[in-house]
Ligand code: SF4
């Protein structure tokens with residue numbers, strides 16, 4: 001565990017940079033994490049993905065399958081990987097403030 | 106003799122003290138030669154990271170409880186109690202500073218099987234509930250839900266159908282499908298749960314290869330997970346439960362061959378450790394999809410055109426599949442047919458460096474910083490090849506390589522063998 005300082009603000013994160021208290025997430029933390037991890041400025045499509053992940057997680061307590069992200073947002077798989085160079089887990093889910101998923105990610 | 110809460114660790118140690126463990130515990134001569142082979146020592150240059158020192162943690166406990174001098178004058182012979190301090194040290198170094206890559210064992214002048222001892226140490230820690238929480242969480246997901254990401258059955262099926270529809274469109278043939286639970290299929294294929302959850306392109310690549318080869322294959326939504334994180338945590342009982350799932354499914358469906366997806370520890374766990382876990386040899390064949398692709402090429406069942414992959418490609422060898430698993434030349438044979446510009450890393454093959462993500466490290470956020478640091482060795486190796494694409498037959502390695510790619514600004518694409526083969530296939 002540790003903290004990251006983004007634009008002068010401090011957040012608690014786990015060793016992989018996922019927020020340790022997912023409830024403190026807001027649009028600002030999302031933008032800051034995205035800037036730090038190389039995703040860059042968040043556009044409308046990024047937000048569609050982030051909101052989809054966030055809402056799914058709030059309802060079901062797990063990250064959605066990538067199929068659901070594509071279906072809900074209308075974004076194609078290849079474009080999703082371009083939007084989030086770190087992938088759906090260490091990219092999109094991290095920016096959306098979810099805890100780190102289990103498994104090889 | 107030992108605090109009650111730590112007794113279970115000694116009990117299992119006692120059970121494990123058969124020939125091999127005892128010999129390897131007693132043979133280290135402290136020459137330190139293994140240091141230069143370990144990514145942790147090479148990165149940090151601190152003595153505690155020398156592989157022989159990790160062995161020492163366990164042999165000190167052996168001496169304390171199993172030798173006369175250790176019992177009477179422990180300090181003289183470097184014997185140590187199993188107590189809060191030594192347990193914390195074991196957790197930090199045996200879980201937190203070893204990827205069980207086995208490279209040190211190759212370089213030890215007398216052949217001490219260090220990775221085996223590290224695993225024995227992990228088994229002791231399992232018994233006293235000291236598995237690092239990040240790792241235990243993935244083990245629990247696998248034991249409780251049937252796959253290590255907790256994917257619900259219906260969502261898995263929806264994803265497979267979604268991929269199959271796309272493939273059917275791409276190939277313009279309704280026979281290009283992904284058959285689920287097909288009784289009597291020749292091949293039962295497996296997945297790393299990471300594929301359906303987040304990275305399904307490797308599933309469509311495999312399906313495309315099976316289609317091109319005219320294979321009679323199937324996937325089961327109830328038993329498909331190729332991983333076995335109990336191998337990483339050191340939990341042999343859990344390891345048996347997970348192994349048995351695939352074994353039972355092959356029998357139930359009456360398949361001839363279990364084909365393991367691209368997963369280093371999944372290959373080792375199922376092919377080499379599995380029969381030990383369940384104490385039985387398998388009544389079916391079992392191969393990696395990498396070996397199967399070689400068969401397809403040799404038998405002329407698939408045709409590859411290297412002109413379809415013209416970027417410079419290098420390969421990363423997953424430790425558990427290559428050094429520890431014996432699949433060494435197969436992936437090179439494939440790449441020479443599938444790409445036009447192939448370059449090796451230095452060193453490679455059985456002498457390869459671990460990417461830093463093995464041994465369950467990827468699941469342990471607790472040690473993520475170390476993992477990225479030790480991965481610099483791999484990043485430098487990749488950069489030196491000048492390759493634009495890194496191929497590796499392991500989803501775990503892929504995730505680590507993705508992080509190294511970002512951290513060390515390598516600017517490479519990372520692919521599975523299946524993906525690069527699917528790109529080259531002539532249909
Ligand atoms: S198995 Fe690999 S990581 Fe572990 S001590 Fe040996 S060289 Fe180091």
Ligand code: SF4
Pocket residue numbers: 132133134135136137138139140156157160212213214215216217219
């Ligand atoms: S090379 Fe072998 S004998 Fe030498 S310190 Fe390492 S484990 Fe011990």
